[in-house]
Amino acid sequence: xxxxxxxxxxxxxxxxxxxxxxxxxxxxxxxxxxxxxxxxxxxxxxxxxxxxxxxxxxxxxxxxxxxxxxxxxxxxxxxxxxxxxxxxxxxxxxxxxxxxxxxxxxxxxxxxxxxxxxxxxxxxxxxxxxxxxxxxxxxxxxxxxxxxxxxxxxxxxxxxxxxxxxxxxxxxxxxxxxxxxxxxxxxxxxxxxxxxxxxxxxxxxxxxxxxxxxxxxxxxxxxxxxxxxxxxxxxxxxxxxxxxxxxxxxxxxxxxxxxxxxxxxxxxxxxxxxxxxxxxxxxxxxx
Ligand code: AMP
Ligand code: FE
Ligand code: FE
Ligand code: ZN
Numbered sequence: 001x002x003x004x005x006x007x008x009x010x011x012x013x014x015x016x017x018x019x020x021x022x023x024x025x026x027x028x029x030x031x032x033x034x035x036x037x038x039x040x041x042x043x044x045x046x047x048x049x050x051x052x053x054x055x056x057x058x059x060x061x062x063x064x065x066x067x068x069x070x071x072x073x074x075x076x077x078x079x080x081x082x083x084x085x086x087x088x089x090x091x092x093x094x095x096x097x098x099x100x101x102x103x104x105x106x107x108x109x110x111x112x113x114x115x116x117x118x119x120x121x122x123x124x125x126x127x128x129x130x131x132x133x134x135x136x137x138x139x140x141x142x143x144x145x146x147x148x149x150x151x152x153x154x155x156x157x158x159x160x161x162x163x164x165x166x167x168x169x170x171x172x173x174x175x176x177x178x179x180x181x182x183x184x185x186x187x188x189x190x191x192x193x194x195x196x197x198x199x200x201x202x203x204x205x206x207x208x209x210x211x212x213x214x215x216x217x218x219x220x221x222x223x224x225x226x227x228x229x230x231x232x233x234x235x236x237x238x239x240x241x242x243x244x245x246x247x248x249x250x251x252x253x254x255x256x257x258x259x260x261x262x263x264x265x266x267x268x269x270x271x272x273x274x275x276x277x278x279x280x281x282x283x284x285x286x287x
Contacts, residue, residue, distance in 0.1 A: 003268035005034025006261055007063065008078065008197070008220065008248025013048070014039035015142035017129035017253030020049035023261075028056045030262045034271045036063030038078055038248070041096035042137040046084050061275055064089075065197055066187075067096070069177030073207050074167075075196075077183045078220060078246070081278035082192025089190040096178075097137055103175035107144055110171040111164065119147050130254045141165050142255050157255060180214055191281050193217040193274060195246050199234050200226060212237070222247025222264040244270060 010016030011023050018026060020037055023045075027035045035058055037045040046062045053060035062084040066077045082089060104124060111117045126133075127143045127150075136143065145160035154160035164171045178186075184194040195218035202208045221234040222245070238245045251261040 001031045003033045003271070004031065004262060004265040005036070005059065005061070005268075005271040006032055006248050006251070006265050007034075007036040007061070007080065007246050007271075007274075008038050008065070008223075008264070009035070009251040009261060010039055010065075010253075010255075011037050011045040011049075012129075012132055012135050013037075013042045013045045014136060014138040015129075015140055015252060015255055017132065017255050019132055019135070020045040021052045022132070023251075024049050024052045024056055024058055024060070026261055028058055030260075032058070032262050032265070033268075034059040034061065034266075034275070036061040036080060036248070036274075038063040038065040040065050040138045040140060041067060041100070042093055043084055043089065044135070044137055048135075059271065059275055061271070061278060062192075064093075064187075066092075066183045067177060068180050068183040070180050070207055070211060071204075073202075073204065074174075074177065075180060075202070075207070075211065076198065077180065077187070077216075078195040078197045079187035079190075079192045080195060080246070081274045082187060082190035083281045086190035089186060089192075092178075092186045093137070097139075099176050100138060100140060103173050104139060104144065106173040106175075107141070107165060107171055110173065111144075111148075114170055115153070115164070117148065117151065117153055119144065119151075123147055142252075146255075180211065184214055184216065188215075191277075193244065193277065195220055195244065198223045198250065200230055216243060218244030218246050220247060221245045222266070224248075224250050224259055225263050244273065246270065246274075 011020045064079045108119050145157040148154040148160040187194040219238040247264040247266045249263040
């Protein structure tokens with residue numbers, strides 16, 4: 001198989017069911033040559049997976065998926081090829097995680113108030129999607145959904161979202177978000193590239209138009225199991241702007257069992273544009 005790299009997946013550091021090391025092994029198993037683990041608001045997976053990737057001969061690119069807000073709408077922004085040791089980026093992730101803690105508690109309060117479901121902080125910290133303990137830095141709604149399944153309150157994670165905690169459902173809390181500009185700025189200051197995640201799902205034309213006015217470096221034109229006809233619009237927009245056209249599966253393991261690692265990917269040229277940019281941070285340091 002030709003060179004393929006999946007640039008979008010989640011580990012136990014956020015809401016994926018596989019540990020970073022397991023993800024590396026799985027990537028090799030499905031024939032991928034490159035990978036970026038893009039946890040929600042957390043970058044630890046890179047450090048946990050890099051030795052295994054090196055052993056396995058898999059190219060591992062630092063990645064992250066930040067939640068941000070634009071006109072009250074949640075927008076996900078991917079960051080790639082940044083300096084993973086950048087202290088400002090680490091601080092930004094920490095701030096996100098504090099915001100998440102507060103929001104999670106508000107969601108738990110609503111579940112108790114409206115449905116009499118009691119979930120403790122300890123339960124949330126100890127949740128596991130597949131027997132592997134989550135080392136989650138970014139705990140979010142999927143973790144709460146899993147507990148609702150464990151308690152028999154919901155039939156599946158999807159059911160928990162549909163009935164309780166999905167967007168605009170009774171126990172939904174939006175939470176505080178950073179702006180798109182702040183997020184891009186943080187990625188750029190850490191030497192990285194900022195990419196619009198899964199733009200195909202933006203429903204409001206006004207938000208789409210506004211998003212395109214920011215200084216992104218790329219767009220995730222190829223996504224999960226979308227048909228090329230659904231991707232075409234974003235391939236064209238990205239090409240017009242001379243942006244990077246990135247792609248990935250958004251694999252979450254058992255949390256989203258219908259999505260396979262490698263279902264979307266980028267070619268060798270795109271991957272190494274990013275990978276060489278990442279390596280470039282350190283060229284000066286060794287000479
Ligand atoms: P949060 O970042 O805490 O708001 O959680 C958002 C994450 O929940 C998304 O990135 C998805 O991984 C997951 N998610 C959203 N909607 C659903 C759904 N209907 N079923 C399963 N997972 C979902
Ligand atoms: Fe997720
Ligand atoms: Fe996303
Ligand atoms: Zn994702």
